[in-house]
Amino acid sequence: MIKVGIIGAGKMCQNGHLPAFDKLDECKIVAICDINDAKLEQMKQRYPEAHLYSDFKEMIDSEELDAVDICTPNNIHSIAAVYALEKGLHVLCEKPDAVSVAEAERMKNATEKSGKTLMVIRNNRFRPSTKFLKQFISDGKMGEIYAGRCGWIRRRGIPGWGGWFTDKEQSGGGPLIDLGVHIIDLSMYLMGNARPVTVSGSTYTKFAHTSHSKMDVEDLAMGFIRFDNGACLQIEFSWASNIAGDQIFVELRGEKAGSRFSAMDNKLEIFTEEYGNNITIAPSINDYNCMPHHEANIRHFVDVICGRCEPDFTPEQGLNMVKILEALYKSAELGHEISLVD
Numbered sequence: 001m002i003k004v005g006i007i008g009a010g011k012m013c014q015n016g017h018l019p020a021f022d023k024l025d026e027c028k029i030v031a032i033c034d035i036n037d038a039k040l041e042q043m044k045q046r047y048p049e050a051h052l053y054s055d056f057k058e059m060i061d062s063e064e065l066d067a068v069d070i071c072t073p074n075n076i077h078s079i080a081a082v083y084a085l086e087k088g089l090h091v092l093c094e095k096p097d098a099v100s101v102a103e104a105e106r107m108k109n110a111t112e113k114s115g116k117t118l119m120v121i122r123n124n125r126f127r128p129s130t131k132f133l134k135q136f137i138s139d140g141k142m143g144e145i146y147a148g149r150c151g152w153i154r155r156r157g158i159p160g161w162g163g164w165f166t167d168k169e170q171s172g173g174g175p176l177i178d179l180g181v182h183i184i185d186l187s188m189y190l191m192g193n194a195r196p197v198t199v200s201g202s203t204y205t206k207f208a209h210t211s212h213s214k215m216d217v218e219d220l221a222m223g224f225i226r227f228d229n230g231a232c233l234q235i236e237f238s239w240a241s242n243i244a245g246d247q248i249f250v251e252l253r254g255e256k257a258g259s260r261f262s263a264m265d266n267k268l269e270i271f272t273e274e275y276g277n278n279i280t281i282a283p284s285i286n287d288y289n290c291m292p293h294h295e296a297n298i299r300h301f302v303d304v305i306c307g308r309c310e311p312d313f314t315p316e317q318g319l320n321m322v323k324i325l326e327a328l329y330k331s332a333e334l335g336h337e338i339s340l341v342d
Contacts, residue, residue, distance in 0.1 A: 002302065005031040005065045005089075007056045007080050008072035009039045012094060017069055018046070020295035024302055033059045056080050060087050067305065070094060073164040074172050078103035081118060085110035090117045090305045092298065095181040096325065097318035099172030104322035108315040119301045119311060120318050124186045126296035127287045129261055129268045133190060136259075136270070143255030150187040150250045151236035152179040157246070158239040162213025174217035175237040176203065177325050184225075185321060187233055187250050194227035196320055200337040201328035207240040223328045263287070 004027055006013060021027050032043045033053040040052045053059035060068065060083060067090035070080045078098040081091045091111070097120045098104040111118035124130060136142060152175070159178070164170035171177065188194070201223030208215040220238040227233070248263035257272035266288060270281040287293075304311045327338040 002027045002066045002305070003030045003064060004028065005033065005056075005059055005063055005068045006043075007033045007059070007068055007070045008076070008094075009034040009036075009043050010071060013069070013071035014042075016292075016294040017071060017092075017094075017298060020292070020298040021069070023295065024299065026306070027302060031059050031063045031065065057083060060084055060089065065089055067092065073170040074099050074177065075170050078107050081107050082110045085114045085116055085118060088114060088116060090301075091119070092301045093118070093120045095121050096172065096177050096322065097181075098322050099177070101319070101322050101326050104319045108319050111315050117301070117305050117311060118315050118318075119304065119313050121294070121297055122182075122185050122189070122313050123293035123297045124182050125189055125312060126291075126293045126300070128285050128290050129266075129283075129287050130186065130190070132283055132285055133259060133261065133268060133270075137190060137192075137254070140256075142252070142257040142259065142270075145191045145252050145254045146231050147233070147253040148187050148191055148231070148251060149234040150183045152183050152248045153236055153238045153241055153243060154246050155243050156240050158207065158215070158219065161215065166213065166215040166217055168216045171217060173325070173329060174203075174205075174219055174221070175239045176201075176218065176221035176223075176328060178237075178239075180221065180235065180237045180325065181321060183237070183248065183250060184233070184235060184324065185317075187252070188317075188320075190250065190252060191227075191231055191233070192229070193317055193320075194229040194231055196225050196324050197228050197341050198226045198337050198339050199324055199327045199331055200224045201235075201331040203329065203332040218332075221328065221332070223331070225324060 009032055021029060029047050029050050031051045033056045034040050035054055068084045070077055070093040074096055077093050081093050084091050159165045203218035204220045205218050207219045219240045223235045225233045251260045257270050259270045261268045268283055272279055300312055303309045323340050327340055331338045
């Protein structure tokens with residue numbers, strides 16, 4: 001039996017993570033930590049046998065755990081992960097990996113030293129559409145993927161206004177660090193996880209005045225990433241923009257074929273040419289008539305720590321992601337391209 005301790009019992013934990021653990025007979029939630037007494041009371045009703053804590057270090061030191069699941073505000077991710085890894089525990093953590101490159105490096109070093117698994121949620125990798133397209137690319141049917149464009153843009157959708165999402169000290173940033181992690185990672189995963197070498201970005205905060213609540217993060221981020229294999233990726237992420245409507249998309253350009261995935265209308269299309277004619281392939285895949293993506297990701301984590309498969313995600317990929325995010329914010333601040341190569 002894998003004994004799991006929960007760190008942070010908010011909505012993401014309750015709606016995304018716990019339903020997955022509840023379906024896994026080999027896992028048991030034995031301890032739960034949150035600084036909010038009301039959330040702990042909710043958890044007590046759900047898991048009456050679990051021990052409750054307000055300090056995650058006390059929980060880790062007091063319980064005989066095998067793994068922890070971290071669903072706290074962003075600025076706690078690396079602190080809790082490193083502490084758990086140093087205590088010999090496997091770690092599952094919500095995105096983003098960390099709010100700075102230095103913290104992401106500490107996480108990577110801690111997992112390498114401990115020999116334990118560190119996995120940060122990358123649930124979009126587990127979509128059926130992603131799996132189909134990844135196999136299509138791996139089989140060489142798109143040829144070299146040399147360019148991409150991706151985004152998650154909202155007309156109006158600033159989350160938890162006045163809470164930790166819009167507080168830079170706790171979140172580390174706005175839609176770039178919130179939404180960008182998902183879709184940049186999905187794009188890079190499909191493109192082969194090449195190493196990023198330079199980034200250029202701009203950020204804007206134009207909607208903070210529409211509320212009396214605190215908001216010191218961007219509401220729009222745009223940028224450009226170059227990779228060591230010559231490929232590039234355009235990005236756009238917003239919580240609020242004067243646009244026609246919300247979009248979540250990944251477009252890839254390959255030598256033999258291109259593709260576009262749109263999450264809003266659950267549509268994958270592949271664009272190629274046969275016998276001198278342009279053709280569009282539209283696989284019939286329903287990403288929502290399947291196992292929830294968080295559940296699939298968490299099942300993968302359990303399979304990895306049980307030795308049944310190799311990890312789909314590596315800490316090196318997490319470090320590269322945080323390097324991109326930090327450099328994009330730095331580029332926006334300084335007004336020029338930032339190199340990630342020493």
